[in-house]
Amino acid sequence: MHAIQQQYWAVRDYLSPVLKESKFKEHGRITPEEFVAAGDFLAYKFGVWTWEKGDASKARDYLPADKQYLLTRGVACLRRATSLAYTDADEDAERLLSFGDLSSTGNEADEWVETHAGRVANHDSAANPGEIDEIPDVDDPAGTVSGAMGNLSLSGANGGIGEIPDMDDIPDMEEEGLEAGDDEATATAPKTTASSSNVIDGSKVEVAKGNLLQVRTYDVMITYDKYYQTPRIWLIGYDENRTPLTPSQIFQDISADHAFKTVTIEAFPHSASLQAASVHPCKHASVMKKVIERMNATVIEEQQAQRKASASGVASPKEKQKKWLFRRTSGNGKEDKTQAPTSPGAEDDIEGMRVDFYLVVFLKFIASIVPTIEVDSTTAF
Amino acid sequence: MPIVQFTPLSSLVQPAFWHALTDLKIDVLRLSDDAVPVSGSYSIGRSVKDRETGVEIALGCNLVVGGESFAQNAQSPAHAVPATGVFKNYNTIEEFKAADKTALFNAVTDDIWRSITVDRSTAQLTRFLLITFADLKKYKYYYWFAFPAFAAKPAWEIDGGWGPASDVYGESFLSGIHAALSIAPRAFFLVKPSKNGSPPEIAPVEEYDTFFADVPPEERTVAFLDPSAAPTNPGWPLRNLLVYLAVHHPASQHRILCWRDSEGAVHGGASRSLVGVLRGPSSKLEEKPAAVGWEKNVQGKLGPRVADLAPMMDPTRLADQAV
Structure with a gap:
């Protein structure tokens, strides 16, 4: 059934026309050209993102051959989203975040709510040692991990979902004689937290506050979905031993509102065989539209204020930090990204948010779906 | 030590x-x-x-x-x-x-x-x-x-522990290295300060003799791209680099720069790179070590x-x- 569905999607994707007209402010969708422009901006501004070619046979002709999708590797995920399960008691922990400079705009609508500010993960605090067997242990194969998912149990027809490879299957071939003795110059992960510095090793389980960490890493890809005309996010995860994560393990890192609903495992479109977890893009456009509307209003306001300021000859000190936001769009946005902005006094300068900013906003939206995966490296802005 | x-x-x-x-x-x-x-x-x-x-x-x-x-x-x-x-x-x-x-x-x-x-x-x-x-x-x-x-015998020792690179080098020195590496990443390289205060000069380790010909030993720095982020442990690639130095350029001590400044560190300000003076065998290494x-x-x-x-x-x- 799933295979048929995927075939159907492939055909639908093939038949749907390429979006030609820019409409990202009206309904949150973007054209392939705008995707490339926004991707260029993201890769330029944040070096962790790079363009990838992907499998040549799967290349999409509406995108440049060497800019098929965006990739960042090794994104850290320190905790499970399931440990952030939200209760009423946590409501006080909400904190307003502003990612413009609030003093410059004076507009509180620019603020976002961070709901889990300063919250201790509820499963694994030192004060709660009874929960300690939440750690998936190698001696404990059949998913206590999935137990942590509470009532969200996966309909695993194959029984024990098999998060952890069955240790009996690993050939018993420890070879003690392979290396003569311990090498004194090999650093081993210390068992205690005696480290004087405040940098600790991720493989160490215990941290200062007694929180247990299982540092997973994710490779995150952003592709362009032709049918929905939005970017689409893909995740491939690794656990702390760098073993690939299974789908049910990946679902632990997705907020409960979205796991099993909008996140599914699908064939990655730029590879012949790879499967990855993906957030289904059917609602992306409407969410992006709302976010963009709010941000656009703020940006236009700022631009007007700034134009007045520059007209009266007062150079705003904020101008320097923010001016990349309001550079003019020159059609496809392929101009040199480092180019200085046009004079802020120009009449046609008020055009609101540039489409280049689209993916930065998109990542902030994705961060709400995968709260513990640090996809949003753009928080500095 | x-x-x-x-x-x-x-x-x-x-x-x-x-x-x-x-x-x-x-x-x-x-x-x-x-x-x-x-x-x-x-x-x-x-x-x-x-x-x-x-x-x-x-x-x-x-x-x-x-x-x-x-x-x-x-x-x-x-x-x-x-x-x-x-x-x-x-x-x-x-x-x-x-x-x-x-x-x-x-x-x-x-x-x-x-x-x-x-x-x-x-x-x-x-x-x-x-x-x-x-x-x-x-x-x-x-x-x-x-x-x-290769395991060095006796093992390499460090003089005074690893310290932040910013204590030894100026900001322009480190940002100069970053600029050079972001164009072409190198696994191992040599660094020396340039005479007129412009960005530091960088060369492949193979050019040790000519590059360091007029540089006093205490100003020579051998650097490598460090895959480790642990505060007191350099990454594995340094071990064979030290063997390379012991074979071709035996010296009583080497100043090693563990290069760890990726893109983010530059935006954030502080340098994460480490520098340390290592002491090891000063005689030329002839035999293949274990x-x-x-x-x-x-x-x-x-x-x-x-x-x-x-x-x-x-x-x-x-x-x-x-x-």
């Missing part, structure tokens, strides 16, 4: 690598178990700040192999440096178990030693070995990496690892996940 301890490399195998291996096994290798060249890459060790506790957490010291690892002249990803290796796939689990691992390991260390002494090259210093058995029907892959490193470097498994013992990709590759299991 404390002995320098190095963070071992750990392997990170992307699922795409196993897909590539499946294709290679079925279409090209078939029943052959000949050694095949493979390439991987490593980049600067990352650390991430835990938003709840505020501590910096060092992520692994990873060598990555991916879908393009079997390709001829594969390009390494942005900001990463390549490492080449030997790959050997066995047809049965029995052959995999019975493989003469000591001989395979020695063959790789011989390659490294030859490239150091004969070719005078640093290109093979992070050469690695990967043996696998692919159970294609069950989507299970057994694998074992070795990252051979080497270590088999990767430990999940239980921390010397043994193979297994990647079970059935949940992500098996069509029937995938169908169960579908909504």
Whole structure:
């Protein structure tokens, strides 16, 4: 059934026309050209993102051959989203975040709510040692991990979902004689937290506050979905031993509102065989539209204020930090990204948010779906 | 003085690598178990700040192999440096178990030693070995990496511990290195301050004699791209670099720069790179030293690892996940 569905999607994707007209402010969708422009901006501004070619046979002709999708590797995920399960008691922990400079705009609508500010993960605090067997242990194969998912149990027809490879299957071939003795110059992960510095090793389980960490890493890809005309996010995860994560393990890192609903495992479109977890893009456009509307209003306001300021000859000190936001769009946005902005006094300068900013906003939206995966490296802005 | 301890490399195998291996096994290798060249890459060790506790957490010291690892002249990803290796796939689990691992390991260390002494090259210093058995029907892959490193006798010692690079070098010096490396990443390089205060000069380690000809020994700096983010342990590639220095440029001490400043650190301000003065054998190294470097498994013992990709590759299991 799933295979048929995927075939159907492939055909639908093939038949749907390429979006030609820019409409990202009206309904949150973007054209392939705008995707490339926004991707260029993201890769330029944040070096962790790079363009990838992907499998040549799967290349999409509406995108440049060497800019098929965006990739960042090794994104850290320190905790499970399931440990952030939200209760009423946590409501006080909400904190307003502003990612413009609030003093410059004076507009509180620019603020976002961070709901889990300063919250201790509820499963694994030192004060709660009874929960300690939440750690998936190698001696404990059949998913206590999935137990942590509470009532969200996966309909695993194959029984024990098999998060952890069955240790009996690993050939018993420890070879003690392979290396003569311990090498004194090999650093081993210390068992205690005696480290004087405040940098600790991720493989160490215990941290200062007694929180247990299982540092997973994710490779995150952003592709362009032709049918929905939005970017689409893909995740491939690794656990702390760098073993690939299974789908049910990946679902632990997705907020409960979205796991099993909008996140599914699908064939990655730029590879012949790879499967990855993906957030289904059917609602992306409407969410992006709302976010963009709010941000656009703020940006236009700022631009007007700034134009007045520059007209009266007062150079705003904020101008320097923010001016990349309001550079003019020159059609496809392929101009040199480092180019200085046009004079802020120009009449046609008020055009609101540039489409280049689209993916930065998109990542902030994705961060709400995968709260513990640090996809949003753009928080500095 | 404390002995320098190095963070071992750990392997990170992307699922795409196993897909590539499946294709290679079925279409090209078939029943052959000949050694095949493979390439991987490593980049600067990352650390991430835990938003709840505020501590910096060092992520692994990873060598990555991916879908393009079997390709001829594969390009390494942005900001990463390549490492080449030997790959050997066995047809049965029995052959995999019975493989003469000591001989395979020695063959790789011989390659490294030859490239150091004969070719005078640093290109093979992070050469690695990967043996696998692919159970294609069950989507299970057994694998074992070795990252051979020569063990110095006596061990290298550090004078006064590792300190932040910003204590020794100026900001413009470090940003000069960053600018040069972001154009062309180098695994190992030499740095010296330039005379007129412009950005520092950088050269390959092979040009040690000419590059440092008029530089006093205490101003010579040998640097490497450090995949470790641990505060007191440099990464594994330094071990063979030190052997290279002991063979060609014996000196009572070397100033080593562990280069750790990736893109983010520059935006954030503070430099994460470390610098330290290492003391080791001052006489020229003639004999090939013993080497270590088999990767430990999940239980921390010397043994193979297994990647079970059935949940992500098996069509029937995938169908169960579908909504």
